[in-house]
Amino acid sequence: MLQALLVLLVALQLLSAAAAATTSFPDFQHLNVREALAGTRALPPKINEYHDFFNKHEVSEGESESEGKYELRLLHRDKLRSASSHPDSHSRRFHDRMKRDAKRVAGLFRRLSGHEAVGTDGGTANEAVEDFGSDVVSGMDQGSGEYFVRIGVGSPARSQYMVIDSGSDIVWVQCQPCTQCYRQSDPVFNPSESASFSGVSCGSTVCDRLENAGCRSGRCHYEVSYGDGSYTKGTMALETLTFGRTVVNNVAIGCGHRNRGMFIGAAGLLGLGGGSMSLVGQLGGQTGGAFSYCLVSRGTDASGSLEFGRGAVPVGAVWVPLIRNPQAPSFYYVGLAGLGVGGIRVPISEDTFRLNALGNGGVVMDTGTAVTRFPAPAYAAFRDAFVAQTTNLPRGAAVSIFDTCYNLYGFVTVRVPTISFYFTGGPILTLPARNFLIPVDDAGTFCFAFAPSSSPLSIIGNIQQEGIQVSFDGANGFVGFGPNVC
Numbered sequence: 001m002l003q004a005l006l007v008l009l010v011a012l013q014l015l016s017a018a019a020a021a022t023t024s025f026p027d028f029q030h031l032n033v034r035e036a037l038a039g040t041r042a043l044p045p046k047i048n049e050y051h052d053f054f055n056k057h058e059v060s061e062g063e064s065e066s067e068g069k070y071e072l073r074l075l076h077r078d079k080l081r082s083a084s085s086h087p088d089s090h091s092r093r094f095h096d097r098m099k100r101d102a103k104r105v106a107g108l109f110r111r112l113s114g115h116e117a118v119g120t121d122g123g124t125a126n127e128a129v130e131d132f133g134s135d136v137v138s139g140m141d142q143g144s145g146e147y148f149v150r151i152g153v154g155s156p157a158r159s160q161y162m163v164i165d166s167g168s169d170i171v172w173v174q175c176q177p178c179t180q181c182y183r184q185s186d187p188v189f190n191p192s193e194s195a196s197f198s199g200v201s202c203g204s205t206v207c208d209r210l211e212n213a214g215c216r217s218g219r220c221h222y223e224v225s226y227g228d229g230s231y232t233k234g235t236m237a238l239e240t241l242t243f244g245r246t247v248v249n250n251v252a253i254g255c256g257h258r259n260r261g262m263f264i265g266a267a268g269l270l271g272l273g274g275g276s277m278s279l280v281g282q283l284g285g286q287t288g289g290a291f292s293y294c295l296v297s298r299g300t301d302a303s304g305s306l307e308f309g310r311g312a313v314p315v316g317a318v319w320v321p322l323i324r325n326p327q328a329p330s331f332y333y334v335g336l337a338g339l340g341v342g343g344i345r346v347p348i349s350e351d352t353f354r355l356n357a358l359g360n361g362g363v364v365m366d367t368g369t370a371v372t373r374f375p376a377p378a379y380a381a382f383r384d385a386f387v388a389q390t391t392n393l394p395r396g397a398a399v400s401i402f403d404t405c406y407n408l409y410g411f412v413t414v415r416v417p418t419i420s421f422y423f424t425g426g427p428i429l430t431l432p433a434r435n436f437l438i439p440v441d442d443a444g445t446f447c448f449a450f451a452p453s454s455s456p457l458s459i460i461g462n463i464q465q466e467g468i469q470v471s472f473d474g475a476n477g478f479v480g481f482g483p484n485v486c
């Protein structure tokens with residue numbers, strides 16, 4: 001852990017454009033192959049052990065409320081397994097993850113090409129709340145999100161696991177009576193047993209802000225579909241949500257009576273996008289549009305977190321301006337100027353990553369995408385630069401979407417070139433080695449964890465974000481990386 005912290009303290013440096021020319025990053029770092037492979041062989045608990053496993057990682061009361069914020073734990077999805085999964089094979093889990101990822105990315109490309117976005121007006125009124133947060137557990141078998149959060153729904157609060165998604169706006173949960181519901185780990189929420197549940201009328205401002213709203217028997221109906229073919233349909237309501245000891249009243253949620261897809265285990269989805277109907281948008285000025293997450297690294301016993309409120313904004317982060325796309329306000333875009341390998345900037349035009357006036361291209365931060373995508377020409381130059389500096393490593397066959405792999409069987413550690421993101425305005429983020437050279441089986445095959453796409457859109461996925469605190473300060477228009485690790 002100390003070694004990882006030291007790597008990130010070096011890696012997470014905020015450099016001005018002038019200082020960047022005189023400040024050097026370490027050209028190489030070491031990947032602990034043995035440790036990474038050990039993580040692939042650790043068996044996650046089964047779904048019926050899910051709750052005990054989660055409770056073991058909860059934060060103490062004093063820790064969760066420190067510095068005016070609530071903090072709860074985040075765990076990676078591959079630490080959990082269902083009875084129908086194939087837990088003994090890291091290779092199988094990896095290929096399943098890549099299949100989900102391909103569907104997610106295809107859906108994002110279609111969505112952004114068609115500019116399917118929600119309204120951009122302000123959020124709904126709620127009572128004032130303190131900064132708060134919730135444990136996030138990476139999703140088990142769902143395809144539209146990779147991480148879970150444990151929250152309470154209704155009054156009295158019924159604990160539910162929810163997928164978190166930085167690219168979605170609506171908050172929804174499966175509800176009884178269920179015309180069509182998938183299997184979840186907790187009992188399906190029954191609104192008739194909640195004293196705070198209140199239906200939303202067709203003429204309400206909540207209904208007006210929905211992208212696909214309908215009206216039936218005077219009640220506002222919603223419908224949301226996701227890139228992997230999953231969907232939810234039901235009625236809108238105002239309900240109380242509980243995050244740790246923080247109670248938030250009158251949150252607009254979807255009560256899903258017809259739901260289909262790969263959200264196995266989770267009761268629904270907690271949208272964290274930039275639109276007005278996301279949880280962040282609804283809380284509005286009460287939390288300053290600020291939230292922070294730290295996605296736990298694969299193969300470790302560490303845990304991550306999701307926090308809301310100004311107290312979640314750290315000091316000492318690498319701050320990068322957020323870029324808003326009016327055509328797709330749900331998504332968080334950042335200005336990426338270039339890529340570096342071994343301390344040398346790869347010759348890629350900055351225009352490759354620029355969001356144009358029509359809302360095309362750009363670089364999106366996404367919790368639901370696993371593997372970072374770059375337009376094919378940029379990826380090819382980036383990959384070739386990495387290959388040129390790794391001639392000391394034995395090559396392996398391509399695996400899944402990865403065309404650059406290495407056979408590291410028998411190695412304890414290997415020396416690899418640094419990988420850096422050069423952001424617009426000067427900030428540079430250098431990734432830990434485990435965030436770009438990952439094991440794809442338990443036999444020593446490691447792959448360069450980036451992929452090309454035919455779209456002009458670039459996506460920074462969760463593998464590259466793992467272990468690094470990522471903070472969104474919507475009020476001031478910045479996203480921060482670090483300084484904390486998980």
